[in-house]
Amino acid sequence: MKTxxxxxxVLFLLIxxxxxxxxxxxxxxxFEDALALAKTNDKLIFIDFHTEWCGPCKKLAKGPxxxxxxxxxxxxxxxxxxxxxxxxxxDAAQRYQVNAFPTLMFVNGDGEIVHKGVGVENGYDMIGFxxxxxxxxxxxYSWAKLQEMFPQRLDDQxxxxxxxxxxxxxxxxxxxxxxxxxxxxxxxxxSSREMMEFLLSKQYSIFAGTKAEAxxxxxxxxxxxxxxxxxxxxxSRLKSSMILKSINAARKKQDxxxxxxxxxxxxxxxxLKTPSGDNVHTLQMDYYRYSQDYTAFKRLAExxxxxxxxxxxxxxxxxxxxxYYTNYSKNKEFGMNKTTDIMLTKYKEGKIANExxxxxxxxxxxxxxxLADKKEAKTLNKWIEFCDKLxxxxxxxxNLKADILYRDGKIKKAIALKTRAVDNMPFTVKxxxxxxxxxxxxxxxxxxxx
Numbered sequence: 484m485k486t487x488x489x490x491x492x493v494l495f496l497l498i499x500x501x502x503x504x505x506x507x508x509x510x511x512x513x514f515e516d517a518l519a520l521a522k523t524n525d526k527l528i529f530i531d532f533h534t535e536w537c538g539p540c541k542k543l544a545k546g547p548x549x550x551x552x553x554x555x556x557x558x559x560x561x562x563x564x565x566x567x568x569x570x571x572x573x574d575a576a577q578r579y580q581v582n583a584f585p586t587l588m589f590v591n592g593d594g595e596i597v598h599k600g601v602g603v604e605n606g607y608d609m610i611g612f613x614x615x616x617x618x619x620x621x622x623x624y625s626w627a628k629l630q631e632m633f634p635q636r637l638d639d640q641x642x643x644x645x646x647x648x649x650x651x652x653x654x655x656x657x658x659x660x661x662x663x664x665x666x667x668x669x670x671x672x673x674s675s676r677e678m679m680e681f682l683l684s685k686q687y688s689i690f691a692g693t694k695a696e697a698x699x700x701x702x703x704x705x706x707x708x709x710x711x712x713x714x715x716x717x718x719s720r721l722k723s724s725m726i727l728k729s730i731n732a733a734r735k736k737q738d739x740x741x742x743x744x745x746x747x748x749x750x751x752x753x754x755l756k757t758p759s760g761d762n763v764h765t766l767q768m769d770y771y772r773y774s775q776d777y778t779a780f781k782r783l784a785e786x787x788x789x790x791x792x793x794x795x796x797x798x799x800x801x802x803x804x805x806x807y808y809t810n811y812s813k814n815k816e817f818g819m820n821k822t823t824d825i826m827l828t829k830y831k832e833g834k835i836a837n838e839x840x841x842x843x844x845x846x847x848x849x850x851x852x853x854l855a856d857k858k859e860a861k862t863l864n865k866w867i868e869f870c871d872k873l874x875x876x877x878x879x880x881x882n883l884k885a886d887i888l889y890r891d892g893k894i895k896k897a898i899a900l901k902t903r904a905v906d907n908m909p910f911t912v913k914x915x916x917x918x919x920x921x922x923x924x925x926x927x928x929x930x931x932x933x
Contacts, residue, residue, distance in 0.1 A: 506549040507557045509565040514575045521562050522592030527620055529561040529613070532568045532576055532586040535916040539603040540585040547606035556610045560617065561589070569917060582735055589616035595627035600654035615652075626653055633660070640667045658688040658732075665694040673698050679706040683714065686721045691729040692744035699725075726755050730766065739773035742766060760842060768846065777853040784846050785862060791839055792869050800873070804833035825909045836873040843870055844879045851887065863887075878907040882918060885925075894929045901925060 509531070510517065521528045531548070533540035544565075547553055557563055566572025568581055575581075579588065579596060587606075588599040598616035605612045619625040629646055636642040647660030671678040682689065682699055689695040699706075703722065707715055726748060733742040746766050749755050757766070764787045771780035795803075808830040817824055829837055847866050854860055870880045885901035888894075901922045908915050 505551055505554040505558070507554045507563050509548075509563045512564070514564065514566065514572070517562050517564050518590075518592055518594055521590075524562070525592070527561050527589045527591055527597055527616060529557060529563045529616070530572075530575070530586075530588045530590065531563075531565045532572060532579075532581045532584060532588065533565065534567060534569050534584050535920075536913045537584040542603055543585055543606045547609050550609070553609040556613055560613060570920070580736075587612070589613075589620075591620060591627075595625075596630075597625045597627060598653060599626060602654060605654070624649060626655075633663075637663055638667055640664060640669065643667065656688060656732075657685075658690055658693070661685055661688055662693045662695060665698065674702045674705050676709050678702070679709060679714070679718075683717050683721065686717070686724075687728070689721070689725060689728075690732055690741065691725060691748050692741060696725065723756065727758060730758060730761070733773070734769065737773045739770055742770040742773060746770060760838065765842075765846075768849075772849060781850060781853060781855075781859065784850050788843050788846055788866055791843060792866075794839075795835075797872060800835050800839070801833065804830075804835050807834040821910060825911060828909075832874045832877070840870045840874055840877055840879060844883055848883055851883065876903065876907065878904040881907070886921075889925055889928075894925060894932065898922065898925050898929060 507529075512520070514530075517528050520526075531540075531543065533544070566575055568576035568584065568586075578594075579586075579590075581588075583601045585603065586599065586601050589597045591597055598612075598619040600612060622628075624645070626649075629649055632642065633646055636646075643660055643664035647657040647664055650657040650660050671681060678698065679702070682695060685695070689699065699721070703718070706718055710718055726745060729741060729745045729748075732738070733745060746763060749757065749763050749766070757763075764783065768780055768783050768787065771777070771783065811830045811834075812827060815823055815827060817827055843866050847863055850859070850863055850866075854863065867880060867884060870877065874880070881900045881904035885897045885899075885904060888900065889897035901918070905915065905918050905922055908918065912918075
């Protein structure tokens with residue numbers, strides 16, 4: 484019996500080594516050194532942009548990156564780098580506007596993007612993905628070359644169609660190319676069934692303020708008359724989801740122009756919905772921040788938070804929250820599962836109280852970044868005190884208080900509060916590792932001063 488087990492173990496090790504042997508050899512060198520190495524050896528750099536909290540990134544790291552066949556191909560053809568986009572790879576991620584993870588990118592020795600993809604899907608065929616990069620580096624239609632050509636070919640509908648198709652292949656948002664193509668295309672009549680079907684096929688790349696939106700709105704009723712029942716449902720969803728996608732895109736890119744368009748659309752049409760916790764005021768604050776008009780942001784933030792604090796007396800909030808908890812906790816108890824525990828805790832703290840604290844602290848965190856005088860510092864402390872009264876020791880509040888103390892040089896107190904904040908964070912907080920990193924930075928700073 485033992486002999487059989489030993490044989491099985493040996494076979495398992497051999498199979499593991501066959502499929503997960505060498506794997507991709509990621510060099511532990513700075514990005515600038517990799518560029519120099521790429522230039523010297525006439526190779527592309529393969530970059531895995533990841534973060535600690537990214538689940539799909541971990542899937543790639545544990546699977547495709549460890550496969551021997553992928554390792555052999557990538558180690559032969561590329562200089563391979565893993566860059567945490569929030570740590571050592573932050574500058575490179577900003578340089579290439581990486582804001583979704585995982586982003587897999589190939590750049591040449593001059594730092595130009597040759598090929599890229601976003602998401603775990605590229606890991607299903609790493610070798611095919613790598614071959615696309617090698618072909619693109621020798622093609623006149625590499626990512627970098629297309630970007631260079633795009634501003635000069637805005638009246639060339641054939642090029643613009645090629646451009647947005649290539650962007651889709653690269654895993655890049657094709658919205659800019661689609662918008663440019665729609666402005667000059669003669670392939671479809673704007674009110675035709677073909678145009679309707681095209682817009683539906685590209686609905687995830689249609690945003691407020693674009694030519695696509697203008698065509699869609701101008702021909703909506705006619706499109707509905709042409710549509711099948713299924714298409715009617717899709718048209719209705721597109722009408723309502725366009726604003727939500729535009730808000731997400733504006734925030735992702737920190738784009739003031741797009742955010743301004745979104746705000747105008749919401750003012751024009753009160754039936755349009757915003758994400759939970761958002762309204763015209765929160766979006767206007769985002770607009771001011773993206774426009775770097777920090778004074779206007781702070782004045783609006785002060786009015787907005789003060790309005791939240793005056794909305795209901797704390798005693799009334801607590802009375803309503805008791806009712807919410809009573810209704811939600813029926814047939815539920817702590818210990819059933821982690822998700823139920825989190826929701827029970829949230830309702831016990833107070834549903835309305837949590838919503839208020841979330842909104843106030845999100846605004847207060849940005850307000851803290853732009854503090855200019857003692858009066859503003861006093862305003863910020865007033866907001867924090869209000870949140871403390873609503874929910875004592877809430878991790879969001881403790882985290883902000885810790886950052887303020889750290890800025891003021893009170894490192895020991897900052898560490899104590901940041902530690903409590905991290906300990907109280909539920910597992911659902913995606914960027915918990917970031918807060919843990921901030922805590923470690925505080926501790927390192929304390930060690931240096933001792």
